[in-house]
Amino acid sequence: xxxxxxxxxxxxxxxxxxxxxxxxxxxxxxxxxxxxxxxxxxxxxxxxxxxxxxxxxxxxxxxxxxxxxxxxxxxxxxxxxxxxxxxxxxxxxxxxxxxxxxxxxxxxxxxxxxxxxxxxxxxxxxxxxxxxxxxxxxxxxxxxxxxxxxxxxxxxxxxxxxxxxxxxxxxxxxxxxxxxxxxxxxxxxxxxxxxxxxxxxxxxxxxxxxxxxxxxxxxxxxxxxxxxxxxxxxxxxxxxxxxxxxxxxxxxxxxxxxxxxxxxxxxxxxxxxxxxxxxxxxxxxxxxxxxxxxxxxxxxxxxxxxxxxxxxxxxxxxxxxxxxxxxxxxxxxxxxxxxxxxx
Numbered sequence: 001x002x003x004x005x006x007x008x009x010x011x012x013x014x015x016x017x018x019x020x021x022x023x024x025x026x027x028x029x030x031x032x033x034x035x036x037x038x039x040x041x042x043x044x045x046x047x048x049x050x051x052x053x054x055x056x057x058x059x060x061x062x063x064x065x066x067x068x069x070x071x072x073x074x075x076x077x078x079x080x081x082x083x084x085x086x087x088x089x090x091x092x093x094x095x096x097x098x099x100x101x102x103x104x105x106x107x108x109x110x111x112x113x114x115x116x117x118x119x120x121x122x123x124x125x126x127x128x129x130x131x132x133x134x135x136x137x138x139x140x141x142x143x144x145x146x147x148x149x150x151x152x153x154x155x156x157x158x159x160x161x162x163x164x165x166x167x168x169x170x171x172x173x174x175x176x177x178x179x180x181x182x183x184x185x186x187x188x189x190x191x192x193x194x195x196x197x198x199x200x201x202x203x204x205x206x207x208x209x210x211x212x213x214x215x216x217x218x219x220x221x222x223x224x225x226x227x228x229x230x231x232x233x234x235x236x237x238x239x240x241x242x243x244x245x246x247x248x249x250x251x252x253x254x255x256x257x258x259x260x261x262x263x264x265x266x267x268x269x270x271x272x273x274x275x276x277x278x279x280x281x282x283x284x285x286x287x288x289x290x291x292x293x294x295x296x297x298x299x300x301x302x303x304x305x306x307x308x309x310x311x312x313x314x315x316x317x318x319x320x321x322x323x324x325x326x327x328x329x330x331x332x333x334x335x336x337x338x339x340x341x342x343x
Contacts, residue, residue, distance in 0.1 A: 053134070056151040062087050062106055065148070074155055076126025087151070092123045093132070105149050108136040112146060122153065131156040173247040175225055176232035184246030184254050188299070189306045191256060195299050202299040203265030205255035206313035207235075207272070210291040210325045212251035223283045230281060231290065238275055254313070262298040262330060269294045269328040277326075293320040296330040 048055065054071035058064050064082045072079055075091055082090055088103050095101055108115040115136040122130045134153030141147050173180045179187070191202045209215075209231075216224040228251065235253060239245050244256040255272075257265050273292060281288045295316025303309050312331060320329035 051152075053152050053154045056082070056087065056091065057139075057148060058087050058105060058151070059148050060109065060146050062103075062109065062149070064090075071153075074122065074127070074130065074132075074153070075124045077124065090124060093117060093120045093153070094123065095120060105136050105151050108138055108149055109146060112138065114138065117153065120153075122155075176229055176247050178232050178236070178253075179244060179246040181246065181248045181254075184244060184248065184256070185306055185310065187244050187246075188254075188256055188309060191258065191299050192303045192306060192309060195303060196301050199301055200259060201261050203257040203260045203262060204297050204299055204309060204313045205257065205265065205269050205272075206248075206295040206297075206310075206317040207253040207255065208293050208317050208321065209251040210293055210321065212290075215288055215290070219283050219286050219288065223281075223286075226283070227281045227288065227290065231276070231279070234275060234279055235272065238272055262296065265296050265298070266328060266330050269296050269330075273326065273328060291326040293317050293325050294328045295320055296328060 048066070048068035051068055052070055054074040055066075055068040056064055056071050057066035064085050064087055067079045067082050071082075075082075077090055087105055093104055101107075102110070104115045104117050104120070117132065117134040117136070120132050120134070122132045132153045133156055134151065137150045137152070138146050139148040139150060171179060171183045188204060194200055195202055212224065215227060219227075228247075232245070232247065232253070235255070236245055239255060240257075242258050243260075244254075244258075246254045246256075248254045257268060260268070272294065276290060276292050279290065281290065295313045295318070297309060297312045297316055299309060316329045316331040319331070320327050323329065
């Protein structure tokens with residue numbers, strides 16, 4: 001953009017009488033100038049409005065001379081409040097990690113080079129901080145002298161929120177808010193690797209509600225969902241902060257106990273049975289006391305992989321069911337009963 005175009009923004013703010021006084025040409029020449037000025041003004045305004053990113057143009061000292069509507073929205077300032085103001089008085093951009101750096105626009109002017117803003121924080125007095133990306137480009141005249149800078153920035157806050165939502169849906173069960181099976185198995189797999197490399201001992205609990213179908217058939221599926229939500233909260237309150245509780249599907253839950261030997265895991269599982277036994281769910285005229293079977297397996301240096309560990313925990317749980325339900329069954333990998341059941 002040339003010096004003439006930069007000064008045009010001020011020229012366009014003048015009314016027709018001022019232009020007539022300034023030009024002093026014959027009437028038809030003045031009329032042609034006014035028509036050309038209106039056209040260029042409309043073109044500039046339409047272009048600025050069409051740009052969805054925030055746009056701020058300054059002179060060579062960093063004083064704001066042009067903004068667009070997107071910049072007004074992102075900064076919270078009206079264009080009239082920004083014009084002729086030094087950019088660093090109104091708009092500050094720092095690294096996302098909070099480290100203080102020179103304003104990228106001043107950096108570009110000082111170093112006579114374009115600057116890319118890959119991960120920045122936009123700070124103003126009118127809006128909450130926003131995460132942005134953008135760039136600063138310099139404008140030169142015919143003699144290659146810097147006459148201004150153009151700051152273009154895009155709001156990443158909405159993209160960040162969308163990314164967080166996608167991650168949440170991919171990681172957590174939507175009914176209970178617990179981690180889902182995929183994330184739970186990822187954490188179990190990491191525990192297996194940790195147990196092998198550090199000779200540590202963890203434990204996996206596999207919980208399956210007894211005769212949950214009867215609850216669904218008696219009280220309805222909405223009641224069944226509500227019961228699962230309440231049980232999830234109950235179980236979550238019974239685990240240590242470093243442990244993981246997940247919903248594995250349907251009426252099945254998993255609990256990963258880190259740095260927990262098998263005997264301690266059995267003790268915790270027995271306590272969970274007592275906690276669930278003391279819980280009653282009431283809906284309409286129905287009162288339900290859920291029962292649970294729990295399978296417990298260790299995770300240690302002998303654990304072969306995620307599939308074998310999950311299968312062993314599932315088998316231990318069903319051995320508990322076959323033994324009369326509402327009890328805890330522990331088993332080691334390679335246990336004869338689990339091998340028979342798997343076979």
